[in-house]
Amino acid sequence: MAARxxxxxxxxxxxxxxxxxxxxxxxxxxxxxxxxSFGSAALTTAAxxxxxxxxxxxxxGLVILEELEDGLRHGVRxxxxxxxxxxxxxxWAMAGGNSTASSLGLGLSGTxxxxxxxxxxxxxxxxxxVRITKWKRF
Amino acid sequence: xxxxxxxxxxxxxxxxxSIQVELRDTSAQAFQQDVLKAxxxxxxxxxxxxxxxxxxxxxxxxxxxxDTGRMAKLxxxxxxxxxxxPEVAATLVRMGFSMQGVYTALNVDEGLALLxxxxxxxxxx
Numbered sequence: 733m734a735a736r737x738x739x740x741x742x743x744x745x746x747x748x749x750x751x752x753x754x755x756x757x758x759x760x761x762x763x764x765x766x767x768x769s770f771g772s773a774a775l776t777t778a779a780x781x782x783x784x785x786x787x788x789x790x791x792x793g794l795v796i797l798e799e800l801e802d803g804l805r806h807g808v809r810x811x812x813x814x815x816x817x818x819x820x821x822x823x824w825a826m827a828g829g830n831s832t833a834s835s836l837g838l839g840l841s842g843t844x845x846x847x848x849x850x851x852x853x854x855x856x857x858x859x860x861x862v863r864i865t866k867w868k869r870f
Numbered sequence: 871x872x873x874x875x876x877x878x879x880x881x882x883x884x885x886x887x888s889i890q891v892e893l894r895d896t897s898a899q900a901f902q903q904d905v906l907k908a909x910x911x912x913x914x915x916x917x918x919x920x921x922x923x924x925x926x927x928x929x930x931x932x933x934x935x936x937d938t939g940r941m942a943k944l945x946x947x948x949x950x951x952x953x954x955x956p957e958v959a960a961t962l963v964r965m966g967f968s969m970q971g972v973y974t975a976l977n978v979d980e981g982l983a984l985l986x987x988x989x990x991x992x993x994x995x
Contacts, residue, residue: 748895748896755926773961774957774960774961774964776926777926777928781929784928784930841966842966845964845965846964
């Protein structure tokens with residue numbers, strides 16, 4: 733059964749400040765959906781990692797925040813789209829410990845562990861789209 | 871954010887930096903440089919970084935914090951990171967991050983006690 737989308741919000745990332753604004757919006761949404769502090773911190777951290785990826789690698793992009801309902805479950809889905817350089821080797825980038833931007837190289841693999849669903853599509857030279865979903869624990 | 875936004879206090883031979891603002895990448899980098907300059911100027915022996923005010927620490931900020939501790943160590947100063955919230959600890963471990971290179975303690979009091987202990991054991995050597 734497909735989850736019902738209760739609300740959609742779009743945000744642009746064109747600066748470092750926008751990454752902070754996305755982080756705040758995701759936290760506000762998670763809290764409104766009733767996430768506990770651990771779930772909210774996990775989702776907010778994941779969104780910060782992915783928002784930063786857009787700023788560092790692509791310099792601009794779009795973030796789409798959605799509130800979800802699936803039967804009794806409440807969730808949040810966030811999509812990060814950019815038309816940046818893309819990820820030539822997704823498996824390598826997801827393996828963890830590999831970095832191209834003097835960070836830890838834990839961004840993508842670590843982010844995946846913080847959420848319930850993680851979808852990544854990327855094409856070298858065309859851009860990257862990452863979609864994460866987290867459901868509230870009962 | 872420019873440097874100097876996070877106050878770094880000197881208590882005896884210890885420096886205390888309490889991060890109360892949401893960190894952006896550039897403010898985290900400015901903080902690192904401020905701390906290292908303060909160590910040089912004050913000739914302190916210990917550094918406590920209090921992150922009670924951070925409700926989220928991502929891998930970039932975590933990296934800045936542990937690097938700062940390692941850099942301080944090269945300058946002869948031990949670093950204790952204190953005040954990490956439960957949610958932050960849980961998130962960092964789930965991401966696969968370990969705070970290598972810095973000591974950690976529950977709060978500022980425990981951090982000061984740990985520094986005193988480290989310094990007295992060094993004095994004995």
